[in-house]
Amino acid sequence: MSSTNTITTQLTLTPKQKPTAEQRGFGKYFTDHMFMMDYTLGQGWHNARIIPYQPISLDPSAMIFHYGQSVFEGMKAYKTADGDIQLFRPERNFKRLNASNERLCIPTIDEQFALEALKQLLAIDREWVPSEPGASLYIRPYIFASEPFLGVAPAKNYHFIIIMSPVGAYYSEGINPVKIVVEKQYVRAVVGGTGEAKTGGNYASGLKAQELASEEGYSQILWLDGKENRYIEEVGSMNIFFKINGKVITPALNGSILPGITRDSMLHLLKSNNFDVEERRITIDEIVQAFEEGTLEEAFGTGTAAVISPIGQLKWQDMKLTVNDGQIGEVTKMLYDTLTGIQNGTVEDKFDWIVKL
Template identity: 65%
Template sequence: MGNNSIQVNLCSTGKEKPESDQLQFGRVFTDHMFIMDYSQPEGWHDARIVPYQPLTIDPSSMVFHYGQTVFEGLKAYLSPEGDAQLFRPEKNLERLNRSNDRLCIPPIDEDFALEAIKRLVALEKEWIPDSEGTSLYIRPFIISTEPYLGVAPSQQYKFIVILSPVGAYYKEGINPVKIAVENNFVRTVTGGTGEAKTGGNYAASLKAQELVANSGYAQVLWLDGIERKYIEEVGSMNVFFKINGEVVTPALNGSILEGVTRNSVIQLLKHWNIPIIERKVSMEEVYQAYKDGLLEEAFGAGTAAVISPIGQLTWKLEHLFINNGKTGEIAKKLYDTLTEIQYGKQEDPFGWIEKVKEISNSTI
């Protein structure tokens, strides 16, 4: 599939764009979306950009009953020169295909999917907000649409991309958050779907988050689902700890999602010659490091917040106040560096930025 195989149907009148300072996360959507269908034996076909609109699918579509669905999340940023650019989008599409494999969804052509995303972003460039810290959130997802109630992989799917202008995650600068260690519920287990980005993982996480939110906590720290001993993720982010001058993060084990921001953090730390180790990390080890005065920083890493410092951890009724509840030096440096590369304000030595070419009406 190439450039010309995406049909474009433009909307007649565009929606009113929200003010940059009024943006919430994922509430407003742009004028257009991308759709592509899959059926057997035809494969993926009928790629098109159409006006943003409701979907019409059968009530017996398998996605409603067996949860066969995957998604991704990435952003488009506006550089100081006014260019639209993406941050490591190929990594998101690689992960989408890994999720597809785990959920028995047919793979997509990653190069073509990236071209489709670029064309959609180029078409909707005026929707990319230009205020500090704002961006255009990109949500590619695949749903199973075969009308069938048998428990088996679907033979029909839709691959859809929608866009949403989003505000700055931190309204008043990067702020540490309070986190509760979760001892009862588990997000997923090794051998399950934890390393795939699929809706069921997020549905499973809601109850624990709802309970701690009532006590003033931003998120939960997930422990492994077998021994309830080893740290996995924080909320929907990967997690890092700086212990006695060394940064450690849980090794990928089949239940931890491999984040694009996680990968980028590890590369940056190596680039700065800061010791970074991927291994099993127990909550007991983190607690002991805190008692010994060696727990220097803790932070989450993910697309929405980029870096989210942890100022307090609560475990077994004990409160661990990390770095006096302030943002640590490494967390701040990572946040500043990643966001400046994403927005084109700093040199990109890793080749992470993918520019989106302008399109004119003649090329639509």
Template identity: 65%
Template sequence: MGLKISVELTTTPKTKPAIENLSFGKYFTDHMFIMDYDVGAGWHDPRIIPYQPISLDPAAKVFHYGQTVFEGMKAYKTPEGSVLMFRPYKNLQRLNRSNARLSIPSIDEDLVMEALKQLIKVDEDWIPAEQGTSLYIRPFVIATQPTLGVSPSEQYHFIIILSPVGSYYAEGINPVSIYVESEYVRAVTGGVGNAKTGGNYAAGLKAQQEATEKGYSQVLWLDGVHRKYIEEVGSMNVFFKIGGKVITPALNGSILDGVTRDSVIRVLQHWNIEVEEKRISIDELVEAYRKGTLEEAFGTGTAAVISPIGELNWQGDKLTLNDGQTGPISAKVYDFITGMQRGTLEDPFGWILEVDPKI
């Protein structure tokens, strides 16, 4: 028999934001899920409670040693009013891989899935139904043991919060401009680049800030050893269509194994479009651009789904892709995946999970 999830409903519900005011991660629903871990007791006391601040000791290890992981997933409302999730178990499996890399105890994926379903049902009225909107789901683990010794924590919180969101990028599905980073390094093989942990994102903030000041939406990272092989964009994996073939950097231990990345590869293969995972250098990419064989580029991620790339800036040289317009592959994949997510297109893969309306 699994742990029983207790539910405490809020007595002071919030005012929901207007649809036109939705952005990414700005508003949060009325409730949250929390579960505790202690050595000897394991994970315990799973509960849904009103959304609220958490109290931590100043010596909690998460503050000092960054022992934390997180995930990002979404729930969608169909035109008929059902609630769907897209490959949620794949996110929870990746969460446990991140846990293992950060020496955090694994979670029971089935228990968390049940908690997530219940939490979504409690706050179902927060799920926006308009095109391009969704309910963003942020599960995360933080180390809470109040001691300054450099060792894995013996206490943790596992928390899930929910946020109604609009489009991740202000540009929407329109192409974004990307700055190729040549000075800073985000991750190397053997590090934590393939774990979804806060330190990866903190390491990218300086480069992102400088790119934003230059008018670019995101940073494209190169490998940390040779400083020439393409890895990923700050919040996305990346794909290129070169000479009719779709290419994405192969997972090498410092690239996040994106759920949307995997989904795009599977969809392209389903359509019999040639796709290859391989190591590709920025020099190869520039050469393909010069030859006119670099036809299209796009990023993939849970937040944006598909983000076409209209321009790459490499050492001051601006590479305009597909005349700055959304390419045909980007548009087709975006329409197909978002159609599955919203229940308007058939799911041939068995990826969609419906939240049980009887819960």
């Protein structure tokens, strides 16, 4: 936990030029300031500070380089039509960050203090939050081992950092369904591993499969379980949902699937709109059967970056399963419009999800 109640601030003397809407892309430009806090065994978390965005100096033997002790989160800040800045369920992100910390043997943080630090950072860099429809300020909190030591053990020193990047609308020309391929050779995670933690190694292990999928013209990988290679788990960096014969189904959290905050939000929206929803194990054979019977009505992935990615085609072995004629489905569109509306302040927040600056 944090051992300090104060955050020191050093403002930049050389503010950056903000990128135009056309330049932004995703994760290419960063705001003027960053938050940083250090951990030392025996002292706890200390030296909380907001400083100009800058490089980090690390010893070549810093343990992060050798044993991968790191965790991170992804969240966004939005500007409403009235000019207010608001966050979407940030407390859930810091709670999940601590769950990842526990799994990676990283000291936990004070979640309320982390949220206050983020609010102060946003207040300083609030002019970086884009105002165009669909645009937002992406926020990346992360923690990594900084101790210079080559022994295999939990580190004694860490850095907790928050950086922020203005991003444009994920769909610049409207929501277009993506094509994904069901991975049959590689696995992302197994129960008992780190699949339910948000740690860098999970993403590095998926790069090869993603590279091969891209060569075939597919946007994402649909991962199957690592034991039997038949139960559906996640789509790349997103959770997945299917609408089959009127019922919405998503894989149950089992220890190898990341508990997505957007996933949880979609479940709330679906249930509040009286949809029949199931969280359970789903085999790829069940999806193929639903396709063949004509009951596979919609499929979509959910995550912070895109909110929803409609799935227009699934490739499994030699089969290509076209979903809803390759068009976005009614339920998918309703969920996207509702959640983005809550995030940007145009739809009433009935769930108390929004935190205003």
